[in-house]
Amino acid sequence: MSDIDDIDLPDIPRAPVDPSGDTFGPNVILSDSDLDKAYPNRPRNKNPTLPFADLYLSLFEPLLANKKKRTGVSIRGTNKVLKPHEIRRNIIDRFISRWRNEVGNDIYPTLRLILCEKDRDRSVYHLKEKTIGRLLVKVMKINKDSDDGYSLINWKQPGTSKSAGDFALRCYEIIRKRPMRTTPGSLTISQVNSMLDRLSLASKEEEQLPIMTEFYNNMNASELMWLIRIIMRQMKVGATERTFFDAWHPDAAALFNISSSLKRVCWELSDPEFRMDSDGKSVSLMSCFQPQLAQFQKRSLDDAVKAMHLTPEDPIFWIEEKLDGERMQMHYENGNFMFWSRKAKDYTRLYGSCFDDGSLTRHLRGAFDDGVKSIILDGEMITWDPRLDCIVAFGTLKTAALEGIRNPFGDGPRPLFKVFDILHLNGGCLINYSLRDRRMALERSVKTIDRRMEVHKYEEAREAVEIERALRKVIAEASEGLVIKNPRSIYRLNDRNDDWMKVKPEYMTEFGESLDLVVLGGYWGSGTRGGILSSYLCGLRVDGNHLKPGEDPMKFRSFCKVGGGFTANDYSKIAHMTDSQWVPWDPKKPPSEHIEIVAGGRGVDQPDVWIRPDKSIVLEVKAASIVPTDEFRVGKSLRFPRFRQIREDKDWQTALSISELIALKEEVEKEKADEEKRIEVENRTRRAGKRMKREYTVLGASDKPADFVSPTVEGGPRLFEGRSFYVMSDATTPKKMGKAEVEQLIKSHGGNLYQTENAVPDTNVIGDKNNVKISALKKKGTHDVIRPAWIFDCIRQHELDLQRGQKGCYIIPIEARHILHAASGVERRAAASVDQFGDSYARDLTMEEISNLLRDMPGAFDRTFASEFVKGLSEHDQRELGELPGWMFKTFVIYVDREGQGEVNENLKPSPLLALFAGARIALDLQDTEITHIIASHDQQRLHELREAIKWRPRIPRIVTRDWLKSSLEARTVLDEEQFSPALGCVTGSA
Incomplete structure (x- = not known):
């Protein structure tokens, strides 16, 4: 008997097989009769579907309007206020109720338009923004070089409208100038779906053009805008898939999580009274589920560990390397395989359906324990190069898989499946088991097939410092980052939570190289960054042997593309510094005398605009490492590049050059090699039982550096002795x-x-x-x-x-x-060694530090007094002053009157400075009834006004000059106020 039989599994029967049409696959258009034969129990609608115009008029537009609201809406005749999320749910409920009443219980035709990005029964269209723009130019018969034609194709570029970066909105603005219809069209949702099916099968422009023409002839501008959003799968109406699922059926989200099928959600849960049992909510074989995702990192590693709610009895968490590949789930049953990506794309044909085909499964004989009959694994598909014996870039995965099919036993790059979780074993669902228990089942069930399928390793940790240490290690190895996991957690489908958290180098500070690079080009942004240059192409100066004789010394080669780390202020400042210097990029006439983008073949996307290096700016960019690449002309690039700051002190002549980059890498590599050699020598010496001790003599240094006296006490220890x-x-x-x-x-x-x-x-x-x-x-x-x-x-x-x-x-x-x-x-x-204002607990501050500390405290006070006080301190022997009593004014409320102060008036500002330094509260207004002291000038008119303002108070404040504050601080006690009254006969009272 295999040891797999020793694993205790939950007594849960298998969930039913997904009836969502996997037999046919995506993009197979079935007639109604075919559907009836394939799905005899599917719900039937009693009437034709609603017009497509009703979908945007009664659902999309109201949701979008509600998305922009920040406050609720009052219900007329009542005191109740509906919050935005309640309004959103009300809009969706009304639409679904209308659909059930007017159409029937099959909502699949409309839900696949609403949640178009989740519909895996229709593949992505062979259309990008520029392609659609060119099609619309031909459909509307406008000149591509006209303002509107150019604006459609170059939709990211800013113009007079606010549509820059929003392609669908740009289309709407141009279509409404020349619409075929000014009123909503009559196309139904079912007809639109049929036309979209045809469009998804069309891969050439001559096939796509008549379909787009048909849409244009039968829709108004608003309908076409929403149609384009559906084609681009970028709806963003202000409601999530979960909101629509919950409105349709209480179990809809759970069923989608285990099946990834909109069709199954709509057809199996057409009856709102029906409820799924726990068996139906379990992952099942050969049915694609929605995997658990890793949460984004907290502000600090300590916060990340704290969020896991570790206990003193079990304070352990796990650290795994984050792999640079594609999330993949593998289903296996009795020799048959299926693979799906995180977005539910079927990759079975690529990786293999049995032990006799595919780029991966043909090599997996013996990968499972003899007791395994069926299993579902969760992991990462990466590319392994056996010749280099290392992981290679994610972008080569599909190429490696196709090559593995053509040449199964070659020595080129190959797919490697790194498994980190198990969700199903021999008919039992394991998602409700802890990660620790699932890991135990995984290690007993799966055997390593070297460089084909491996169980991903982890290490146990207890403190945040161990995460930092592991992160530095993976960065040194040019890895993507880490994932930290709670071993007590269950598997939560389609969810991000604190049980899994990713830690990437770009989230951290102080890691990797910082290089000064010249901006060569810019890319227009989309979405929230629409209308601005949101990322920049940066390059290195060509110098030394890299510069050919006779070439312009102002020659640069592309090195990296930077789009992260910028704030709104950064974008604004860069736009101001480069104003009017940008030139539209012409691929037919690139500025090759100054800029080289690629050496040939596939390379980085050409920028939308470019700028002469001598008119450009220098950016300081940090990164995890420098890696080889064929995407940029230099042949190397930055891994995880991120903007740090603008280097206004540098220009194109002082920025980093190719030779300097090479020298920098060589020096770092040499130091690393020397360090490894030195460590090895020391280890050998230590093993031999010897200890080397060197005495270093510093040449050219004075015996007694300036500004320091000898600290040695006769016969006593010296300050750094033993360190x-x-x-x-x-x-x-x-x-x-x-x-x-x-x-x-x-x-x-x-x-x-x-x-x-x-x-x-x-x-x-x-x-x-x-x-x-x-x-x-x-x-x-x-x-x-x-x-x-x-x-x-x-x-x-x-x-x-x-x-x-x-x-x-x-x-x-x-x-x-x-x-x-x-x-x-x-x-x-x-x-812990300083207070909240930066004042050290262990050492005496210098006069400059005290002045800076007072100046930088929150608020503002009498800056003249502060500077005079600090100056006064410097004029006294600090041994006489000793420690100042920081809270001697703690029972006072002081108002600083600025009027009548003469030249000092400009520097007097209400502030909590004194309160922070001597414990008092500073009143910002004379109307404050708790004022105990008023600091005023000798101006008789102003003194009279102050007396009139306070004479009726039950507690009359004392009026004193600023000298009372200064003298009290220097005397280290509160002095009698009478001797500091600004004039004889001033009103006084109890303090």
């Missing part, structure tokens, strides 16, 4: 100091210096700018990089302690401003 340091760059802030000087400074205070981060454990890596070595270390993710400012602050605080008579050595905690790169939990510790 190890590796200095990787010069210091740039708060003062410039060479690398050698920083090393000498550390050494003079007792620190040990090394020239590698792994010489001894707990080495402090010091650096202040992203040179090549630091960038390589950051990619490795093994060490924090701390700025030299931390060294300076430690020494300064130590000197102050010595002046106070404290002879111990105390290393101050690292603050956020000290961190150049964080690879561990140092950021959390740094956040």
